[in-house]
Amino acid sequence: xxxxxxxxxxxxxxxxxxxxxxxxxxxxxxxxxxxxxxxxxxxxxxxxxxxxxxxxxxxxxxxxxxxxxxxxxxxxxxxxxxxxxxxxxxxxxxxxxxxxxxxxxxxxxxxxxxxxxxxxxxxxxxxxxxxxxxxxxxxx
Amino acid sequence: xxxxxxxxxxxxxxxxxxxxxxxxxxxxxxxxxxxxxxxxxxxxxxxxxxxxxxxxxxxxxxxxxxxxxxxxxxxxxxxxxxxxxxxxxxxxxxxxxxxxxxxxxxxxxxxxxxxxxxxxx
Ligand SMILES: Nc1ncnc2c1ncn2[C@@H]1O[C@H](COP(=O)(O)OP(=O)(O)OP(=O)(O)O)[C@@H](O)[C@H]1O
Ligand SMILES: [Mg+2]
Numbered sequence: 001x002x003x004x005x006x007x008x009x010x011x012x013x014x015x016x017x018x019x020x021x022x023x024x025x026x027x028x029x030x031x032x033x034x035x036x037x038x039x040x041x042x043x044x045x046x047x048x049x050x051x052x053x054x055x056x057x058x059x060x061x062x063x064x065x066x067x068x069x070x071x072x073x074x075x076x077x078x079x080x081x082x083x084x085x086x087x088x089x090x091x092x093x094x095x096x097x098x099x100x101x102x103x104x105x106x107x108x109x110x111x112x113x114x115x116x117x118x119x120x121x122x123x124x125x126x127x128x129x130x131x132x133x134x135x136x137x138x139x140x
Numbered sequence: 141x142x143x144x145x146x147x148x149x150x151x152x153x154x155x156x157x158x159x160x161x162x163x164x165x166x167x168x169x170x171x172x173x174x175x176x177x178x179x180x181x182x183x184x185x186x187x188x189x190x191x192x193x194x195x196x197x198x199x200x201x202x203x204x205x206x207x208x209x210x211x212x213x214x215x216x217x218x219x220x221x222x223x224x225x226x227x228x229x230x231x232x233x234x235x236x237x238x239x240x241x242x243x244x245x246x247x248x249x250x251x252x253x254x255x256x257x258x259x260x261x
Contacts, residue, residue: 019198026202036204043202044178104191104199107175116179116256 002065002072004028010053010062015103018054022046025064029071034139041117042071042137048110049075049133055100056080057131071137073118081127089115089123141165141250143207143230146186149248150209150234150241156221157230163206168250170211170242174199181205182253188241192216197223206230211238 006028008021026043034042046062053060053075060077082088089111096106115121120136144161147154154161166184171177172191177199181187186207189196192214200208207230210216215233216224224231234241246252 015195018195019202023198023201040202040204047198047202048178103193103195104172104174105195107173107179109175109179113179113256 002067004032004066005063006065007061007063008050010050010057010060012054012057012059014054015099018051019047021062022050025062025073028064029066032066034071038071038137038139042073045114045117045135045137046073048114049073049135051100051105052110053077055096055105060130069139071139073133073135073137075131075133077130077132079128079130081129082123082125082131083127085123085125141248143186143232146207146245146248146250147232149244150232150236152209152232152234155210155216155231155233156225157207157228160206160228160230163230165207165250167253168242168245169252170238172238178203179256180253182255185253186245186250188238188245190214190238192220194220194223196220197227197229200224200229201227207232209234209241211236211241 025046029039057077058079063074065072087093091112092108094106094108100106118135119138122134125131142162165186168186169181170188181203185205187205188209188211190211209232213235
């Protein structure tokens with residue numbers, strides 16, 4: 001049972017508003033008194049997921065759920081999917097556009113960083129269908 | 141060391157956050173690559189960068205970075221400073237390059253972190 005669920009639409013290529021969803025998630029959780037170290041890990045993972053939706057996906061949604069034990073972040077998009085997940089999970093692998101690189105992204109650090117920051121991490125992807133990432137953060 | 145004490149070390153100017161200069165500085169990170177900043181930064185970090193776009197402030201917000209130093213005389217836009225004010229982030233500017241600014245801070249006793257962030261429990 002989740003006490004709180006928030007879903008944000010994240011659109012392909014919308015760099016100007018990149019970070020709005022994650023900032024909103026961070027502020028909400030802060031108001032709820034979530035410990036600052038946990039909060040930072042959630043914010044970083046959320047921001048990486050949000051950036052990936054903008055940079056790599058055709059569009060998707062970022063969802064944050066909170067229950068007494070956990071915070072759960074789910075990133076779900078409608079494509080293009082990832083052909084080789086093992087490769088995408090390696091530090092340094094990136095297919096980011098020049099536009100993303102100029103802004104300071106595209107080092108191939110995001111997915112491994114999400115996995116490191118979360119207590120639980122699962123990624124599923126199908127080319128042509130989409131990618132879903134679920135991350136869990138323990139509250140106690 | 142406090143942010144206030146860092147100002148003479150970097151020959152820096154305060155662009156915003158005058159009222160927040162007494163915060164402690166524990167570590168620092170110098171990079172133009174926000175992806176790397178997101179992967180390395182920890183607590184109470186100062187970010188030294190030559191990149192001046194609004195994503196620098198967004199990245200700082202996620203990581204609780206409390207002070208951003210723009211190096212090699214880069215002047216951020218009013219939009220960026222407005223964002224920093226809203227987020228309560230101190231912004232400094234120095235004529236030194238990122239390399240020199242990092243060196244000056246290192247000599248003054250501020251160390252970086254080689255560990256990935258998020259390593260916990
Ligand atoms: N939602 C997604 N849809 C399709 N491909 C993706 C998605 N997320 C990641 N990828 C693929 O996985 C690669 C690695 O992602 P990762 O987040 O680790 O690095 P990056 O986004 O390229 O750079 P960084 O995160 O360091 O800015 C991407 O370059 C892209 O090819
Ligand atoms: Mg990424």
